[in-house]
Amino acid sequence: xxxxxIFELLKKEIGDQALELVEKEYHDPFIVVRANSIxxxxxxxxxxxxxxxxxxxxxxxxxxxxKFVVVYHLYSLKHRHRIVLKVYLDRENPHIPTVERVWRSAxxxxxxxxxxxxxVFDGHSDLRRILCPYDWEGHPLRKDYKTPDxxxxxxxxx
Amino acid sequence: MGLLNRLDNPYNISPGIVLGTMExxxxxxxxxxxxxxxxxxxxxxxxxxxxxASHYDLMRFGCIPRTSPRQADFIIISGTVTLKMxxxxxRLYEQMAEPKYVLxxxxxSICGGPYWKEGYHVLKGVDxxxxxxxxxxxxxxxxxxxxxxxxxxxxxxxxxxxxEKRARVAQEDAKNGNIGNIHxxxxxxxxx
Amino acid sequence: xxxxxxxxxxxxxxxxxxxxxxxxxxxxxxxxxxRLEVELEGEVVTEIVPHIGYLHRCFEKHAENxxxxxxxxxxxxxxxxxxxxxxFPYVLGMEKLLGIEVPEKVQYIRVICAELNRIANHQxxxxxxxxxxxxxxxxxxxxxxxxxxxxxxxxLSGGRLLYNYFWIGGxxxxxxxxxxxxxxxxxxxxxxxxxxxxxxxxxxxxxxERTANIGILPADVAINYGCSGPVLRGSxxxxxxxxxxxxxxxxxxxxxxxxxxxxxxxxxxxxxxxxVRVREIYESCKIIEQAIEQMPKEPCDVRQAVPKRIKxxxxxxxxxxxxxxxxxxxxxxxxxxxxxxxxxxxxTSFVNLSVLPEISKGYMIADLIMILGSLDIVLGEIDx
Ligand code: SF4
Numbered sequence: 001x002x003x004x005x006i007f008e009l010l011k012k013e014i015g016d017q018a019l020e021l022v023e024k025e026y027h028d029p030f031i032v033v034r035a036n037s038i039x040x041x042x043x044x045x046x047x048x049x050x051x052x053x054x055x056x057x058x059x060x061x062x063x064x065x066x067k068f069v070v071v072y073h074l075y076s077l078k079h080r081h082r083i084v085l086k087v088y089l090d091r092e093n094p095h096i097p098t099v100e101r102v103w104r105s106a107x108x109x110x111x112x113x114x115x116x117x118x119x120v121f122d123g124h125s126d127l128r129r130i131l132c133p134y135d136w137e138g139h140p141l142r143k144d145y146k147t148p149d150x151x152x153x154x155x156x157x158x
Numbered sequence: 159m160g161l162l163n164r165l166d167n168p169y170n171i172s173p174g175i176v177l178g179t180m181e182x183x184x185x186x187x188x189x190x191x192x193x194x195x196x197x198x199x200x201x202x203x204x205x206x207x208x209x210x211a212s213h214y215d216l217m218r219f220g221c222i223p224r225t226s227p228r229q230a231d232f233i234i235i236s237g238t239v240t241l242k243m244x245x246x247x248x249r250l251y252e253q254m255a256e257p258k259y260v261l262x263x264x265x266x267s268i269c270g271g272p273y274w275k276e277g278y279h280v281l282k283g284v285d286x287x288x289x290x291x292x293x294x295x296x297x298x299x300x301x302x303x304x305x306x307x308x309x310x311x312x313x314x315x316x317x318x319x320x321x322e323k324r325a326r327v328a329q330e331d332a333k334n335g336n337i338g339n340i341h342x343x344x345x346x347x348x349x350x
Numbered sequence: 351x352x353x354x355x356x357x358x359x360x361x362x363x364x365x366x367x368x369x370x371x372x373x374x375x376x377x378x379x380x381x382x383x384x385r386l387e388v389e390l391e392g393e394v395v396t397e398i399v400p401h402i403g404y405l406h407r408c409f410e411k412h413a414e415n416x417x418x419x420x421x422x423x424x425x426x427x428x429x430x431x432x433x434x435x436x437x438f439p440y441v442l443g444m445e446k447l448l449g450i451e452v453p454e455k456v457q458y459i460r461v462i463c464a465e466l467n468r469i470a471n472h473q474x475x476x477x478x479x480x481x482x483x484x485x486x487x488x489x490x491x492x493x494x495x496x497x498x499x500x501x502x503x504x505x506l507s508g509g510r511l512l513y514n515y516f517w518i519g520g521x522x523x524x525x526x527x528x529x530x531x532x533x534x535x536x537x538x539x540x541x542x543x544x545x546x547x548x549x550x551x552x553x554x555x556x557x558x559e560r561t562a563n564i565g566i567l568p569a570d571v572a573i574n575y576g577c578s579g580p581v582l583r584g585s586x587x588x589x590x591x592x593x594x595x596x597x598x599x600x601x602x603x604x605x606x607x608x609x610x611x612x613x614x615x616x617x618x619x620x621x622x623x624x625x626v627r628v629r630e631i632y633e634s635c636k637i638i639e640q641a642i643e644q645m646p647k648e649p650c651d652v653r654q655a656v657p658k659r660i661k662x663x664x665x666x667x668x669x670x671x672x673x674x675x676x677x678x679x680x681x682x683x684x685x686x687x688x689x690x691x692x693x694x695x696x697x698t699s700f701v702n703l704s705v706l707p708e709i710s711k712g713y714m715i716a717d718l719i720m721i722l723g724s725l726d727i728v729l730g731e732i733d734x
Contacts, residue, residue, distance in 0.1 A: 026665025
């Protein structure tokens, strides 16, 4: 299925929760979805016999200056096609439902996005930091992050 | 030089008899059977594995890997030390018995290596938390470079005055009241 | 007078106290600085919580602060056992974005290097897996051979472990004149050692007993957890990016995708995952031989397509390639400046490790080490 058909399917299944399909030069085609309908969208994409996206390749958080973006790269082992989903979140209070129950690989990816950007995944079974120490302050991959001077009495900068 | 090298001396008319101090003998033994704490951290650890394997054979230096810090003479910090790890390295170092040595392998453990600039989670040099005896630079250092470092460490051990050091430490401890009832041997009080 | 009494002995179930055990981060068999919090009932594992991040070296932060070609050395240091393979998806993606056509010879050299590095990676994986199970000899054999591959890479790039050999649009240098002969020599030796290792390790009764029927990973679980590489293929799913989505020039070669078949026990156990690696070495040897045969012989300027200044158009894309450990991908966002806005690495081992708590419950603690070894993880990639 090409991205257009997938978008049509989504339109049929979840109505106007799927906002738009973007096909630009130098961009992988992506579909923008509303945050509160992400689980529904993913379930449709995973279970519909025409799409069968059973493989979550990647889930990344992105700091897009005034917004946070959560990007899902999906792939289907059977049909061998792929699609990208994007959810724009507001910077002050980034909340999004977890897709851990759809693909279990999302568990660690979401923990990493939480660790690096502070995006909160509602309903996640174990939302802790994953790479940084548990008592780390701040979210390092935000563009406005400042490296701390000391951590537990150890000087950090060179 | 090592004790046994004196046997090679052509002017030594009574082969088999070597005059030396007790310290020489002890140092000679210590320098040639260094057991190390096995602690792979990052890419350098892979090079270190190659060092242990068939081609380079680290064991000919008398280095035997130990997995417990209590049995180790020196620790090889091979790789990037992160802040999450720093605490543990310090603890492992403290668990080792004196005399103990530290060999920092790779530029990461010397100064942060390629991660010096933006590494918010990288410790810029392991010597910020534990004292280092030998630095082996490189990213990763070649096995030959590591051997050079190993020889440097042996030289350092050879030259050490361990009796003096022990006496000094004991005196300091006694002065600070760290240990009760220690019996310094006769004549050691004067040693500085 | 003697009297015989019979006793009824009640062999009831013993309930022992649950114990929480800490494995790592300083432990020889965790393959790096992985820490596992294990809950045991007697010897049986009931719960596992992996703690990672002990080697978090801020790759993604660095990538945002250096130019595009400067990212490559950091990528080398992610999965430091197979650096050549790591560079592959990144340079492929960048070339696609910039619209660069690389010379044919460069393509061939890249494939040969990637396959040689795949062999080296699998050799380490099998050797250390053998070490975990107590077999020391294969370790020595495999490392002797690996040293040959490393020496060849050193001739090519100057580095023994981290190469920075693939550049965007080309290579660092052309190959040396005896490259083809060296490769064929290596292939011959690798095949021989692999045959030996099959006897010595894989079909050894002790090894089979320790790995067959242990850590069974069914195919649907593996897919749901996003596993890839030998971990997924060991469960019988023929998913290999070199075949399903041939990148570079992989469509010119004839090779098979190795999958586990459950020969020694259940499909998807530790033995299956490991035999996939052993057999993949043979497949890589095949690819190398074909590539050497087809490779253009005359010297070529491998830097002719390397751009002077790299300033890609605004865009974002996901590029991927088959790493020895599985699918390695980079999600790169460019805003038109010489530095990337975001480089997100889809680290193979990171995803593969997340399946560990699922498949090791109910086995003995000694089996846990085998399961961990069969996943072939590299902590540099997990923590980045
Ligand atoms: S010095 Fe280089 S090779 Fe060694 S751990 Fe650091 S980055 Fe890796």
